[in-house]
Amino acid sequence: MSLPLFLAFAVLMxxxxxxxxxxxxxxxxxxxxxxxxxxxxxxxxxxDAYLVALLQxxxxxxxxxxxxxxxxxxxxxxxxxxxxGRLGLKMFGTLAASLLALELIAVARAPGPMPGSGMxxxxxxxxxxxxxxxxxxxxxxxxxxxxxxxLLLVAIIGAVVMAKRTPT
Amino acid sequence: MALEIGIAAVKALVVLxxxxxxxxxxxxxxxxxxxxxxxxxxxxRAAVFGFAGAGLVNTLMADPLKFITKEDVVPxxxxxxxxxxxxxxxxxxxxxxxxxxPFGDVLDVGxxxxxxxxxxxxxxxxxxxxxxxxxxxxxxxxxxASNNRWSLLGGIRGSAQMISYELAxxxxxxxxxxTYGSLxxxxxxxxxxxxxxxWLPVPAWGIFYQPLxxxxxxxxxxxxxKRIPFDxxxxxxxxxxxxxxxxxxxxxxxxxMTDFVEVIIVSGLLATMFFGGWQVxxxxxxxxxxxxxxxxxxxxxxxxxxxxVSFMVKVFxxxxxxxxxxxxxxxxxxxxLMRLGWKGLLPLALANxxxxxxxxxxxxx
Amino acid sequence: MVPxxxxxxxxxxxxxxxxxxxxxxxNVIVIFMSIELMLNAVNxxxxxxxxxxxxxxxxxxxxxxxxVAAAEAAxxxxxxxxxxRSRETTNADDLNLLRW
Numbered sequence: 115m116s117l118p119l120f121l122a123f124a125v126l127m128x129x130x131x132x133x134x135x136x137x138x139x140x141x142x143x144x145x146x147x148x149x150x151x152x153x154x155x156x157x158x159x160x161x162d163a164y165l166v167a168l169l170q171x172x173x174x175x176x177x178x179x180x181x182x183x184x185x186x187x188x189x190x191x192x193x194x195x196x197x198x199g200r201l202g203l204k205m206f207g208t209l210a211a212s213l214l215a216l217e218l219i220a221v222a223r224a225p226g227p228m229p230g231s232g233m234x235x236x237x238x239x240x241x242x243x244x245x246x247x248x249x250x251x252x253x254x255x256x257x258x259x260x261x262x263x264x265l266l267l268v269a270i271i272g273a274v275v276m277a278k279r280t281p282t
Numbered sequence: 283m284a285l286e287i288g289i290a291a292v293k294a295l296v297v298l299x300x301x302x303x304x305x306x307x308x309x310x311x312x313x314x315x316x317x318x319x320x321x322x323x324x325x326x327r328a329a330v331f332g333f334a335g336a337g338l339v340n341t342l343m344a345d346p347l348k349f350i351t352k353e354d355v356v357p358x359x360x361x362x363x364x365x366x367x368x369x370x371x372x373x374x375x376x377x378x379x380x381x382x383x384p385f386g387d388v389l390d391v392g393x394x395x396x397x398x399x400x401x402x403x404x405x406x407x408x409x410x411x412x413x414x415x416x417x418x419x420x421x422x423x424x425x426x427a428s429n430n431r432w433s434l435l436g437g438i439r440g441s442a443q444m445i446s447y448e449l450a451x452x453x454x455x456x457x458x459x460x461t462y463g464s465l466x467x468x469x470x471x472x473x474x475x476x477x478x479x480x481w482l483p484v485p486a487w488g489i490f491y492q493p494l495x496x497x498x499x500x501x502x503x504x505x506x507x508k509r510i511p512f513d514x515x516x517x518x519x520x521x522x523x524x525x526x527x528x529x530x531x532x533x534x535x536x537x538x539m540t541d542f543v544e545v546i547i548v549s550g551l552l553a554t555m556f557f558g559g560w561q562v563x564x565x566x567x568x569x570x571x572x573x574x575x576x577x578x579x580x581x582x583x584x585x586x587x588x589x590x591v592s593f594m595v596k597v598f599x600x601x602x603x604x605x606x607x608x609x610x611x612x613x614x615x616x617x618x619l620m621r622l623g624w625k626g627l628l629p630l631a632l633a634n635x636x637x638x639x640x641x642x643x644x645x646x647x
Numbered sequence: 648m649v650p651x652x653x654x655x656x657x658x659x660x661x662x663x664x665x666x667x668x669x670x671x672x673x674n675v676i677v678i679f680m681s682i683e684l685m686l687n688a689v690n691x692x693x694x695x696x697x698x699x700x701x702x703x704x705x706x707x708x709x710x711x712x713x714x715v716a717a718a719e720a721a722x723x724x725x726x727x728x729x730x731x732r733s734r735e736t737t738n739a740d741d742l743n744l745l746r747w
Contacts, residue, residue, distance in 0.1 A: 120649045124657045131661050131684055135668030140676055141364065141426065147680050148419070150661075154687055161654075161698045166706045168408040170690075173713050176415025178683070178720045180445060183422050185724045186676060187438065189731055194674060207670030215663030222655035237701055243404045244465055250703040251710065262714050269718030276725035279732075 120160075127153045138194040140186045144179060151175040162242040293400045297380050300594075304601070305542040310341040312542075312605050319609045352531040357429045360528070364427035369529065369536035372420020375413035376543040382406040383550045384468040386560050386589045387567065390582040398560075398586070399468045406466040407455050410551065411448070414506060418444045420540065421508075421515070421525050428528035436524025439616060440508055440515030446623040447512075451502035453631035454495040457638045458555050461491050471559030475566065483573035485563040488556040494634045496556045498627055503548030504604060505623065507541060511611040512619055549600030557596050560589040654695035661688035673739050675727055679720070686716045 130153065133146035151174045158167035240246045251259055314337050317324025325337045328344035356365050386398030403409055418441045425437015462470045470488070478484045489496050505512040516524030526537040553559055564572050565588060569579035580588075614622070661684060668681025690709045697705025731737060 117649055117653075120653065124653075127657065128660055128664070131664040134680055134684060135664060135672060135677065139361075140674060141361070143677055143680060145364075145367075145423075147684065150684065151687060154691060157654075157691065158694050161694050163694045163697065163706050163709075164403070164405050165408070166690075166694060166709050168405050168412050169710065169713060171412040172408065172415050173717055174683075174687070176412065176418065177445065178717055180418050180422065180441060181720060181724055182676065182680065183419075183426075184438065184441070185728060187422075187426055187434065188728070189676075189737060191674070191676065191737060197673065204671045207667060211663045211667035211670065214666055215659045218659035218662065219656045222652050222659065237698070240404075241701065241703070242706065246703050247706055247710065250707050254704075255707050255711075258711060262711060266714065266718050269722050273721040273725040276722065276729050 120157075123153055123157055127157075138196070140191045140194070141183065144182050144186060147182075148175050148179045151179065162237050164242045165244050165247050166242070289396060290400065293396075293398070294381070297383075297385065297400055298377065300385075301377065301380055301543060301546055302539075304546055304597075305539050306342055306346075308542045308545060308601055308605070309345070309538075310338055311602065312608075313337060313341055315602070315605050316609045319606070346535070349535040350532055352534075354531045354533065355528070357528050360429040361427050364423050365528075366533075368420050368424040368427055369526075369533040369540075370420075371423060372417060372540045373536045373543070375416040376540050376547060379410045379413040379547050380550065382409050382467055383547075383554055384471050384559060385593050386586050387472070389586045397468065398590070402466065402468060404466060406468070407459065408465060410547070411452055411455070414444075414448060414451075414547075417540070417544070420537075424529070424537065425525035428525070430528055433525050433527050436515045436527075440525055443508065443512065443515060443619060443623070444506055446620060447502045447505040447627070450498055450623060450627035450631045451506060453628070453635055454498040454502065455555075457492055457495045457631070457634050458488060460635070460638050460642060461488070467554050467559070471554055471561060474558040474561050477564075477573060480573075485558060485561065487558045487561075492556070492634070492638070494630065496552070498631050498634070499552060499555070500548075502623075502627060503551065504607065505619070507544035507548060509541065509545065509604060510608045511614050513613060514616045514619060545601055545604050546597065549597045549604065552600050553593065553596035559596070560593040562588050562592045565589070651695050651699045655692055658688045658692040658695070661685075661691070675730075675737050675739050675742070678739060679723055679727070683716060683720065686712060 127150055130146045130149040134143050134150065137143045137146065151170060155167045155170040155175065158164075158170060314324050317337075325340040328340040330339050330343070356362055381401040382399065382403055384397075384399035389396045389398055401409075421437050421440040421444065423437075425434045425440070428434070428437075458470070459465055462473050464470060464473075474485070474487050476486050478486050478490060484490070508515050516526065526534060529537060564570050565585065567582070567585060569577060569585065571577055665681045665683075665685035665688060668684065669678050672678055672681065690712055693705040693709050693712070695705075697703065697709075727737070730742060734741065736742070
């Protein structure tokens with residue numbers, strides 16, 4: 115992926131992420147998050163992660179965010195009023211988040227050459243495809259896979275129980 | 283490099299134009315077909331110089347003109363941006379889903395072998411599932427942005443129905459992927475050449491291997507595109523037009539077209555996965571190879587044309603089938619619909635996957 | 648070619664924006680969405696490193712993160728629905744029954 119293309123996508127992603135936290139209309143916040151997730155999926159495609167990119171669209175942008183939109187519409191959340199109070203907390207929050215991001219960037223700017231074949235190296239055939247992910251998942255990571263299925267079952271039961279209306 | 287991009291652009295343009303033309307034509311088939319079923323004549327008043335063409339002029343020229351020139355009404359307290367976005371978000375994924383459906387085998391042009399599929403993705407079928415998942419947003423936003431409680435009801439019902447039937451459709455596709463060992467639709471279509479057995483000269487189409495998956499995909503596909511008998515989200519006698527009540531003009535045309543484009547997607551999927559796609563029985567890349575031993579060699583361009591025509595015939599057959607189903611069956615009630623999706627199709631599709639896995643293990647083990 | 652540091656920097660910026668959202672917004676659903684943003688930022692870092700090392704393990708971990716995020720979103724939204732039914736508010740300041 116060329117650098118100008120990456121920078122374009124990065125700027126769009128940061129803009130829509132800022133849209134998520136700064137907009138006062140929750141529906142527009144959710145839509146900004148959908149745009150961010152879609153742009154992330156495209157970035158995954160450029161990083162040779164084909165299955166993960168499509169899973170991102172199907173699972174995250176296509177199911178989880180629809181769930182968010184459902185809940186926003188069920189609760190009938192309107193546009194939030196302006197909140198002029200607690201300016202000190204907001205400034206402190208901005209400072210803390212910026213320091214966190216800057217520290218993470220500083221850690222990633224390692225002085226020496228990074229290990230591995232690097233981003234310019236050739237990938238093995240079938241890198242990022244269903245076969246590669248499936249092979250890795252079902253040989254080395256089969257125990258977490260089975261535990262995740264139990265986790266999903268627990269989550270389904272929990273969500274159904276929590277969202278049921280208790281008969282009064 | 284530029285030539286590659288040029289060829290891909292031409293393929294994409296060809297597929298897009300074919301789909302848009304077919305969507306328009308399906309509108310005419312729907313009106314005339316429904317008229318024939320209901321023993322009436324149908325629309326035939328609009329005429330150009332006295333030529334009414336059995337309703338073709340009406341549907342293909344008068345209707346689009348009417349839609350385009352209508353005033354665009356946005357409800358009073360509606361979110362204007364979302365009202366504008368909803369039809370676009372609905373139509374765009376439906377159109378781009380055709381990028382992975384193959385419409386032919388290969389075309390030999392001047393020594394260059396062109397694969398007749400716009401995007402040869404390794405994860406082809408998942409791309410279609412992803413685009414269908416994105417189509418849910420059009421429904422949800424359409425219902426919300428209308429500022430109208432009946433539209434919101436239709437929108438929520440429609441999106442709940444779509445995400446419920448996505449599961450059954452996904453599992454039916456999983457069974458097909460297990461049978462053919464690949465997610466790429468072109469590989470699936472190529473694997474359906476040949477015959478079932480040397481003593482049974484029947485083309486080795488997917489429907490003979492996975493009849494249950496075919497029925498589940500047909501049912502789930504019609505439910506995904508919210509057509510009768512699953513069209514309670516836009517039930518015309520109950521919710522006026524459901525989630526696209528408050529849309530007029532070009533926006534309504536876009537929602538309307540999404541309906542037909544999704545019909546074509548479901549038809550394309552059924553044709554490619556279960557009926558051989560572009561495969562003509564007994565036709566290989568160089569000509570006909572009949573089971574009795576006869577061989578008829580044909581130039582490559584004729585073979586490619588025959589395959590494209592065969593694909594279009596199969597897609598058109600399934601489009602016609604869905605239109606006939608629409609005007610024959612009554613509509614499901616919403617709880618019956620959800621019960622069919624979760625308690626009927628989903629366990630059936632799961633059982634199909636387990637059965638397929640068992641058979642594959644027995645045959646190859 | 649884009650060096651891996653750039654991807655990690657983008658991931659860090661998205662993570663910071665997510666943290667900012669959790670800290671300054673009071674609507675619980677927007678807080679939840681900021682948490683999802685943080686999870687996705689981490690996904691980006693994992694995929695970038697998987698490409699760097701030519702190892703599929705990064706993408707397997709992204710698979711698990713997505714699954715866990717889906718489960719967490721379902722349960723979390725069910726909790727928000729249940730809380731809204733009894734307290735009629737989505738402002739995090741009003742959910743203060745556990746405060747001393």
